Amino acid sequence: MSRIHAISNRKLLLVLGALLVIVIFFALQLGPVALDWSQALKQPRDSVYGVIFWQVRLPRVALALCVGAVLGIAGASLQGLLRNPLAGPDLLGVSSCAALGSVLSLYFGLAAVSWVALPLGGIAGAALAVVLIFLLAGRQANLMTLILGGIAINAIMSSLIALALNFSPNPFALSEMLYWLLGSLANRSGNDVLVGVPFMVIGALLLLSCGRYLDALTLGEETAQTLGFAASRVRLRIVIGVALSVGAAVAVSGNIGFIGLVVPHLLRPWVGYEPRRLLLSSALGGALLLLVADMAVQWLSPGGGLKLGVMTALIGGPFFLHLIVKQREVLR
C-alpha cells in the first residue's frame, strides 16, 4: 500500500485554493437556466438575469462554500480534540439542537411571519446546545462527559423532532419539515447569507485559534496541559466554536452529513497527520466538496427534487467505508 507523503502547507493550501477558484467559476455558470458571467454582470441587478445571478445563484454558491468550510473545520477540530478519526461535527449534539430550533419555527408558523425566523430558530437551538453541554460537562469539559453528553442531547432532540413531526398541524406542514430536515441549499437567498455567515465566521475563527492545542494533544491530554495550555478553557473554546459554526450551518441548510467526517479523513495524510494544519485545509476541502456535491445535485435534478443532504449521504457513506478499509493500517 503506497503511503501518501505530506506536502508543505503552502503548497497544499495553494492547490486547494486554486481548485476552489476553478470550481466556483463553474458553479456560478451551472443552473437550470443557461447563464454566463458576461450576461449576468452586464445586466442591471433587477433584470431577469441579474436577479437569477445575484439573488439565486450567488447566495447558493456562497452558502455552499461557507457551510462546507464550517463542516470541514468542525469535523477536523473534533477529530483532533478526541484524537479519533471517527468523530463528526454532530457529535456534541449541536446539529440536532439547531435542527429542532428550525423545525419548531416551521411547526409554529413563525417562519411565515418573517423570513428570519427559520434560521434564527436554528441558531437559538444551537445556543441551547451550548447551555446543555455546559450543564452536562461543566467548566472542566472532560472529554468523556462531552461525548456522552452529546449522545444524550442527540437522543433527546431527535425524539422532540419526531414529536413535532408526529403532531404536525397538517400533512403539508409535515412534508415541509421533512424536506427541510433532508438538507438543501435550494431557494436560499441573500438573507440566509446575512444571518448565517457571521456566526459561521466567528465559530470558524474560534476553532482555528485552537490549532496549537490540538497539536499538543498528540502527546496526550496530560502532556498537552503541561505545554502551557489552560486545557479546559481551550476545550470550551472548541465547543463554542463548533456550536456557533455548525449551528448556523444547520440553521441555514438543514442536516448535511458526511462532509465533516470525510474531508479531514481525505486530507489528513497530506498534512502529515498534524491536527493544526488539518484545520484550514479541511475548511477549504469542505467548501470544495460541498460545492461540487451541490453542483452534482443541480445537474442531476435541475428542478430541485434531489436534496443536497441526501446526495452527501448517498456518496459519503460508502466513501467513508472505503476510506476506513484503505487506511486500516494507519488507523489506531
Added chain:
Amino acid sequence: MMTLATQQVSVTIDGRAILDAIDVTITAGECVGLIGPNGAGKTTLLRVLANLLRPDRGAALLDGVELAQIAPVQLAKRCAYLAQGAPAHWPVQVDTVVALGRLPHLDWWQRPHADDRRAIDEALELADVAHLRTRLVTTLSGGERMRVLLARIFASQPQIILADEPIAALDPYHQLHVMELLREHAHRTRVEQPRGAVLAVLHDLNLAARFCDRLILIAHGRVHCMGSAREVLTAENLQQVYGITARIQHDGEQFSVIPWQRCR
C-alpha cells in the same frame, strides 16, 4: 536558587487519602529519585508538582509562588513533564513531535525561528534520535519512542524535568542512556544555562542509587525517608516500606541493592 516544592499537600481521591500532608523540595542542580511501592502516591505527587492536579489542601510552589498563580505558559517554559507510557497519538514524524516542545516558547503568529530550529536539532542530537527524524513516531520501538519524547522535553529547554517512570520499558543500554541524559541535565555546568533539576519516579533501585543525588522514599502518601542512597536504602527501610529483604553491598563507589525475598 530555584526551588520546586510541595507544602503540606494532601490529595484525596474517591475517599482515599493518596497524599497526606506531604512536604518535598527539589532545588537546582540535583537529580532526585522518587521511589516507593505501588500505590504510594508517587505519580500523584508528580502530577501535583506539574500542576496537573490541584491538591485538596496545601500547595505546590515554584520559587515560593503557588503554581496556581503562575500563568500556564510561564510554567511550561520552566517545567517539563514526561508522562508515563510515552503516548503519541497520531502517526506524525519524529521531528514534528520534538518540535512540539517549542510550543510554550512560540507566540501566536510566530513561525519557528532559527533558535527554535537549533533547539530542536540539539535536542535530537542529545537524545540520540537524530537519525530517526523523518520516521513516523508510531513505527518506533518503545525505547526509541521514549527517547523521542525525551528529545521533546529537551527541545523546550526547561529547568525542571518531571519524569514518570522514564525507563520502564527500556532495555539496559537505553536505561543507562536515559539516566545519563537526565543526570546531565541536572548537573550541566554550561555558563549560559542555569542548572536544571530532575525529579524522576523510578522502580529500579540500583539505577536510582547510581544516578540520583538524592532519593525520596514515599509510602502511604507520606515521606518515609529522604537522603542519599546509602541513607535511604537500608535494610530496615526496605523491609518497612517494600516488605522485602535485600542484599545490600557497598564497597567504595559501588552501591548495589538486590531484592532478595519477600517478608511475611
Added chain:
Amino acid sequence: MEIFLIRCLFAALGLLLSVPSHAAVPQRIASLSLCADQLLLMLVPRERIVSVTDWAVRPESSYMAAAAQGLPLNHGLVEGVLPQHPDLILAGEYTDVTMVNLLRHLGYRVAVVPVPQNLDEVRTHILRFGELVGAPERARELVAAMDARLQRIDQRLQNQPPQLAAAYAPNGLTVGRGAVLAEIIERAGWRNLGSEMNIHGYGNLALEQLVMAQPELLVLDVTAENRGGSIAHSYLQHPALASIAKHARVVTMPPRLSECVGPMTIDAIELLLKQTPGLAQQ
C-alpha cells in the same frame, strides 16, 4: 393520455367492485374521506349523514364546512364510525387500507370513492356518487349547474390570448398536466408553466426557471393559514420571488377550493378569473 384512460378505468372498476348490486337508499351514511364529505354534504339531506371527518368542519380545508357543523366527527378511526351504526361507509383512495379491510370484515358496506382527476371525469363521478348515496336527482342538478357555470366561463374567455401563470408551493413544488390545479389555471384562461415544462402531476420547479419564465400570475398553493406551519409568506420574501411579485399578480389558492374536485373547482376557476386581464369583470 393513457394515464387518463387508465385512471378512468380504475375509477369505474373501483366504484363497480365496491358497490354490490342495487341496494335500498342508504339512511345512515358515514364518510372517511374529506372529498367524499364534500359531495355527501352537497347531495344528501343532513338526516341521512351520520359521520364525517374532522377535516370537514375546518373552514380552511373544507368547502362545505358550514354545512358540516354539528355533525358527529369520526377522527378517521373505526371506533369513531361504528357507534353511528352506518349502513354505508365511504372511504377515499388514500384512506387507510387496513381500516377499510377491518370494516368490511366486520360486515359493513364500504364503498371506496376515488377522486376524479379533472373536470371531465367529475361529471360521471358525481352521477355515480348520486346513485350510490341515493340522491340521483340532486346529482343531476348539480352536474347541470356546474356545466352551466363552465359554459359561461368559456364564453367569457373566447378570443382572449392566454398569458403565463405558474403555481408555486413550498419546496418549489408546482403542478403539471393531470393535476387539478393545472386544469383550474388553464380553464381560467392562463397557460400553466408546469404543463409547458412537461411536468406530470406534481413536480419541482427551480427558482431560476421561475424567474426566467417571468409569469404574469403566481398561484400560491398555500396549505394553511399562518397558524399552522406554512412558509408560503417566507417564499415571497425571497428577493427573487419578490422581484416576480412586483409586476405579476399573486393569488393564494386556498386548499378548500383545490383539494377536492367538484363545484368548488369552479369557484377556484372564478377566483383566478378575477386576475385574468382583459375580461369584463362581472
